[in-house]
Amino acid sequence: MGLIISEEQKLLKESASELLKVKSPLYKLRELRDQNYIPYDKSLWNEMVEMGWTALLIPEKYNGLNFGYLGMGQILEETGKTLCKSPLISSCLLSSSVMSLCDNEALKAKEFPLIMNGKKTMTLALEENSYHKPYDFKTKAKLKGENYIINGSKTFVIDGSTSDEIILVAEIVQGEFGFFLINANQKGIEIKKNILLDSGIYSDISFKEVIVNKEKLLNIKIKGKELLKDLLAIAYSGLASEMLGVILESFNITINYLKERQQFGVPIGSYQALQHRASKMFSEIQLCKSIVIKSLQSIDYADKQRFKYAHLAKAKLGKTIKLVTNEAIQMHGGIGVTDDADIGFYMKRARVLQQLFGDYNFHLDKLAVIKKY
Numbered sequence: 001m002g003l004i005i006s007e008e009q010k011l012l013k014e015s016a017s018e019l020l021k022v023k024s025p026l027y028k029l030r031e032l033r034d035q036n037y038i039p040y041d042k043s044l045w046n047e048m049v050e051m052g053w054t055a056l057l058i059p060e061k062y063n064g065l066n067f068g069y070l071g072m073g074q075i076l077e078e079t080g081k082t083l084c085k086s087p088l089i090s091s092c093l094l095s096s097s098v099m100s101l102c103d104n105e106a107l108k109a110k111e112f113p114l115i116m117n118g119k120k121t122m123t124l125a126l127e128e129n130s131y132h133k134p135y136d137f138k139t140k141a142k143l144k145g146e147n148y149i150i151n152g153s154k155t156f157v158i159d160g161s162t163s164d165e166i167i168l169v170a171e172i173v174q175g176e177f178g179f180f181l182i183n184a185n186q187k188g189i190e191i192k193k194n195i196l197l198d199s200g201i202y203s204d205i206s207f208k209e210v211i212v213n214k215e216k217l218l219n220i221k222i223k224g225k226e227l228l229k230d231l232l233a234i235a236y237s238g239l240a241s242e243m244l245g246v247i248l249e250s251f252n253i254t255i256n257y258l259k260e261r262q263q264f265g266v267p268i269g270s271y272q273a274l275q276h277r278a279s280k281m282f283s284e285i286q287l288c289k290s291i292v293i294k295s296l297q298s299i300d301y302a303d304k305q306r307f308k309y310a311h312l313a314k315a316k317l318g319k320t321i322k323l324v325t326n327e328a329i330q331m332h333g334g335i336g337v338t339d340d341a342d343i344g345f346y347m348k349r350a351r352v353l354q355q356l357f358g359d360y361n362f363h364l365d366k367l368a369v370i371k372k373y
Helices: 007-023 026-034 042-050 069-082 088-101 105-116 224-260 272-300 306-337 343-355 360-370
Strands: 122-125 140-144 147-158 165-173 176-183 189-195 201-213
Touching: 007 042, 007 069, 069 088, 069 224, 069 272, 088 105, 088 122, 088 147, 088 165, 088 224, 122 147, 140 176, 147 165, 147 176, 165 224, 176 201, 176 224, 224 272, 224 306, 224 343, 272 306, 306 343, 306 360
Parallel strands: 122 165, 140 165
Antiparallel strands: 140 147, 147 201, 165 176, 189 201
């Protein structure tokens, strides 16, 4: 497989870029934040739905587009460039992927049309620790007659306070776990909204004696561990795509600043020391582009090494996003961290993305295990 995107994927990328530049410039993020942290622009989300973005990862069997993860990656990259807020990651990248991977055909047939039409948003409730530690679940689901009784708590749930449905991961028997589709307003669920550095809303959700019919179990015969392993590869690669967008725009803003800002009568970009640092960033970015494409391609083609590439993408992009945003702030000087400068918003989003679904060290450790170092 060549590390290139198809003509159809290029067109998708271009259409996403055009829409987001017009409808989601950075001042929109300031407006949402200043209006008591509105989660996202619903009119823009409706346009995303109309453009078919919510159907990209849904199989054709359910009238979806089945455009693949490399296609979705092009959109996520563009959202990273404009820091666009939407349920695209929570409802499409994560939740639609869970639905596609599971084997509850009745729920698929019912829920996919609602996701595609934008009538329902979903999120994934996975994390239980202050850091990424998949497969470690204290949330329990005990079968009692026709229902499961769920007790436990989740943290760092993306769009947890705005989603209509929650896909909850809970232990059903020792060493095995299930994915449950639960209405967010169900009795026994308590949602606490948290606002993080990037002005994004993430939630702590507690489940106390929540009753869920066993028909809401998504993985009937498929093992939860197998499903989660595939889902995590998708999450890591998808987030790496958004991180690439943040990196590219941060670099672009910085290069323009180096050309415009003058000291001693010349642009500061004429100084060789800054040119060397910019060259270092440029070379790392080119490598990141290839890694992200390879990771997304490996998922689309069910490559046996997709898990390795997913960890590699999240690790490399995590390291590079820190490098580029740090350098961007340093080259801007003190103004870079003021609210008037756009670059500070990219640094803040970068810090959240670095931690979301595992930081650089987590993924480096996983790579070491895979490579048997």
